[in-house]
Each structure stands twice: as C-alpha cells, then as structure tokens.
Amino acid sequence: MSYTVKHIYEADYGCEERPAGYKPKDIVILTDDSGAEIRLELPDEELVAKGINEGDRVMLDGNNDISKA
Numbered sequence: 195m196s197y198t199v200k201h202i203y204e205a206d207y208g209c210e211e212r213p214a215g216y217k218p219k220d221i222v223i224l225t226d227d228s229g230a231e232i233r234l235e236l237p238d239e240e241l242v243a244k245g246i247n248e249g250d251r252v253m254l255d256g257n258n259d260i261s262k263a
Contacts, residue, residue: 197224199250
C-alpha cells in the first residue's frame with residue numbers, strides 16, 4: 195500500500211541513557227489516501243539511506259519495510 199510521509203521526528207527517550215551501540219530511531223507518521231494515519235518507529239539510518247523525507251510517497255510491505263514509491 196502507498197502512503198505519504200506526513201512527519202518524521204526523533205523518538206524521545208526522555209532522560210533515559212541510551213545503551214552502547216544504540217542506533218537512533220525516528221517516529222514516522224504516514225497517511226493513506228483516505229487520511230488515516232499510522233505511526234512507525236524506524237532506524238534513522240534506513241530512512242537516510244533510502245532518501246525518505248517528509249512529503250515523499252512511500253510503499254510499506256507486510257513486514258513494515260518502507261521504500262520510496
């Protein structure tokens with residue numbers, strides 16, 4: 195199914211210390227054509243590597259693997 199990336203922001207872990215080797219994650223809000231929203235927590239480096247930004251059209255498979263449409 196295809197979605198539009200509505201917003202991307204860094205996940206907030208409050209004052210908790212991040213463990214060694216931690217890889218930053220982002221909260222990604224997607225909207226479908228009917229306006230329904232879904233939220234995913236995805237690795238920041240994956241979004242950067244795939245060139246996914248706010249406003250982009252993306253595809254999401256059954257394993258929540260995201261790719262540009």
